Amino acid sequence: MPVLSKEDKLRLLTTIMESRHADLREQNLNRQGKGHFHVSGMGHEALVAVSIQTEPDDYIVPYYRDRGLVLGRGMTTRQLGLEYFAKRNTGSGGRQMPSHYSNADLHIWSVPTPTGSQLLPACGMAWGIQLDGKENLVVTTIGDAATRQGDFFEALCFAREKKLPMLFLVEDNGYGISMPTRKNNPLALNVLEPDNWRRIEGQDVQQVYDATAEAFEKIRAGSGPFFFWIRMERLSSHTSSDDQKLYRSAEELQALEKSDPLACWKDQLIRDGVIDAEEFAKLDNKVKERIRSEYAEAEKGEDPSPNELVANVTKLPPKLNREILPAGKHRIGDTVNKTLRLGLQDDSRRILFGEDIEDPKGGVFRLTQKLSTEFNRFSIRRWRNRQFLVSLADSRLMAGGRSSNCNSSILFIRDSISS
Ligand SMILES: Cc1ncc(C[n+]2csc(CCOP(=O)(O)OP(=O)(O)O)c2C)c(N)n1
Numbered sequence: 369m370p371v372l373s374k375e376d377k378l379r380l381l382t383t384i385m386e387s388r389h390a391d392l393r394e395q396n397l398n399r400q401g402k403g404h405f406h407v408s409g410m411g412h413e414a415l416v417a418v419s420i421q422t423e424p425d426d427y428i429v430p431y432y433r434d435r436g437l438v439l440g441r442g443m444t445t446r447q448l449g450l451e452y453f454a455k456r457n458t459g460s461g462g463r464q465m466p467s468h469y470s471n472a473d474l475h476i477w478s479v480p481t482p483t484g485s486q487l488l489p490a491c492g493m494a495w496g497i498q499l500d501g502k503e504n505l506v507v508t509t510i511g512d513a514a515t516r517q518g519d520f521f522e523a524l525c526f527a528r529e530k531k532l533p534m535l536f537l538v539e540d541n542g543y544g545i546s547m548p549t550r551k552n553n554p555l556a557l558n559v560l561e562p563d564n565w566r567r568i569e570g571q572d573v574q575q576v577y578d579a580t581a582e583a584f585e586k587i588r589a590g591s592g593p594f595f596f597w598i599r600m601e602r603l604s605s606h607t608s609s610d611d612q613k614l615y616r617s618a619e620e621l622q623a624l625e626k627s628d629p630l631a632c633w634k635d636q637l638i639r640d641g642v643i644d645a646e647e648f649a650k651l652d653n654k655v656k657e658r659i660r661s662e663y664a665e666a667e668k669g670e671d672p673s674p675n676e677l678v679a680n681v682t683k684l685p686p687k688l689n690r691e692i693l694p695a696g697k698h699r700i701g702d703t704v705n706k707t708l709r710l711g712l713q714d715d716s717r718r719i720l721f722g723e724d725i726e727d728p729k730g731g732v733f734r735l736t737q738k739l740s741t742e743f744n745r746f747s748i749r750r751w752r753n754r755q756f757l758v759s760l761a762d763s764r765l766m767a768g769g770r771s772s773n774c775n776s777s778i779l780f781i782r783d784s785i786s787s
């Protein structure tokens with residue numbers, strides 16, 4: 369197992385601090401009437417110790433609580449500032465909700481609003497990695513309350529069945545907004561096989577780091593998916609639209625300090641002689657001031673232009689002069705996979721789009737549009753080597769469609785096609 373050097377330990381500390389100060393800045397700005405929405409990652413920051421161990425060709429498929437995780441992956445607080453104000457120079461071009469960050473270059477998938485809907489696309493990416501015979505992996509996360517959703521069980525089954533290279537992280541902060549979940553999550557109800565789940569204390573950065581190092585090694589060697597159940601505390605209200613003082617007692621709120629990963633890691637590094645209290649205070653202030661000025665800059669950043677509302681999203685559809693697929697019986701997954709892979713090879717584009725193709729990129733979009741009307745859920749990623757990855761759920765297995773998720777998938781597809 370890799371041992372953390374002094375530099376690594378300080379990097380972890382600095383990144384966790386960045387996450388914390390960005391949250392506090394956003395909270396203040398929100399109170400000042402600047403920015404419309406804040407969702408905090410406070411208490412969940414130890415996951416920096418997961419993402420700093422990823423390789424460039426790995427993928428992160430996060431949810432809204434994963435500020436620390438994406439910073440550890442290489443996103444910057446400057447970028448998060450722009451995302452907070454939903455500016456033009458963001459992953460979605462300012463067309464997502466505030467702080468629904470993404471970064472195609474860093475392989476960070478766009479945070480979806482419907483809880484749990486990130487998991488099946490994550491499986492699709494991992495499946496693609498597997499089909500390409502690569503040693504990369506996908507880290508995907510979900511909150512404890514969302515583990516009661518069908519998405520969670522679909523994803524677990526698919527990942528197990530295909531032995532996908534994935535690390536699933538349940539971020540168990542004990543609440544779904546104001547609803548306590550510790551007694552009724554699937555692990556507590558004995559619905560999950562307990563031995564499959566490694567329990568981790570989410571305030572313990574070293575423990576998160578060590579467990580991840582071990583899991584990554586095995587996943588890259590082809591062992592299939594790993595599952596962590598990480599107990600942590602949400603140190604803030606759910607979002608800026610919530611006040612947790614209304615449903616958590618003063619004693620409970622006071623006790624949260626013990627579960628603060630930043631305080632625990634700082635104390636650990638002071639005990640280990642990596643840093644002293646004075647150096648910590650200096651670093652803390654430096655990070656805080658840097659973030660203050662980055663957010664002040666971000667506020668002045670360019671806004672999205674109404675003219676670009678549908679840029680990279682829609683185009684005039686190409687003329688299709690024949691059926692895309694020959695008549696016959698096809699398995700859904702294989703057919704989509706095969707068709708899109710084939711369609712992206714230059715010399716075979718005609719097979720996919722017909723003779724009168726006006727715009728091959730639009731053609732792919734058209735196809736995805738068609739798919740989205742036929743299936744409740746699908747996701748597609750373009751890789752640098754010009755292959756598509758597809759994951760979709762058979763509509764018969766789905767309890768209900770989530771159109772907003774399909775839309776965000778389309779957005780992402782178009783972004784990657786045009787880059
Ligand atoms: C499908 C869906 N249902 C409900 C919501 C509203 N909602 C947003 S966050 C949330 C709670 C999720 O709790 P959890 O999964 O534990 O994550 P946490 O916020 O605690 O990190 C709910 C119910 C939603 N966004 N999507």
Ligand SMILES: [Mg+2]
Nearest residue numbers: 511512543544
């Ligand atoms: Mg929760």
